[in-house]
Amino acid sequence: xxxxxxxxxxxxxxxxxxxxxxxVLDLAAEVGEIAADAAKSSEYGGAPEELAVSEDELGDxxxxxxxxxxxxxxxxxxxxxxxxxxxxxxxxxxxxxGSE
Numbered sequence: 001x002x003x004x005x006x007x008x009x010x011x012x013x014x015x016x017x018x019x020x021x022x023x024v025l026d027l028a029a030e031v032g033e034i035a036a037d038a039a040k041s042s043e044y045g046g047a048p049e050e051l052a053v054s055e056d057e058l059g060d061x062x063x064x065x066x067x068x069x070x071x072x073x074x075x076x077x078x079x080x081x082x083x084x085x086x087x088x089x090x091x092x093x094x095x096x097x098g099s100e
Contacts (some may be wrong), residue, residue, distance in 0.1 A: 004076045007066040016067075023068040030061040 001009070011017060018026075034057050039045070041052040069076040087097040 002077060003062075004066045004070055007063055008070045011067055011070070018067075018071065020068065020071040023064065023071045027061065027064040027068050030057065030064040033057045034061055 034053050037053040037057055038051055042048050042050050066076055069079065090097050090099075
């Protein structure tokens with residue numbers, strides 16, 4: 001059982017099903033908590049070498065992302081593979097993984 005299946009089973013077992021729109025909002029909130037941790041830990045950019053985020057918050061964001069993928073009927077593993085292939089193509093074409 002992969003991580004997405006584990007999250008889907010947990011959501012089902014605990015009657016935590018939700019519309020995709022709610023899942024996207026929850027994901028944004030969880031990523032926002034990571035950003036808040038990073039901002040506080042780095043003294044709001046004043047000490048970037050001190051940047052730290054909570055493993056718990058990263059886990060919450062990952063849970064929210066996988067729950068969102070499941071709610072949208074997207075295979076998270078396939079989406080990741082597609083994204084990695086896209087970055088590889090960009091690196092091959094322009095020596096940069098960033099979008100243009």
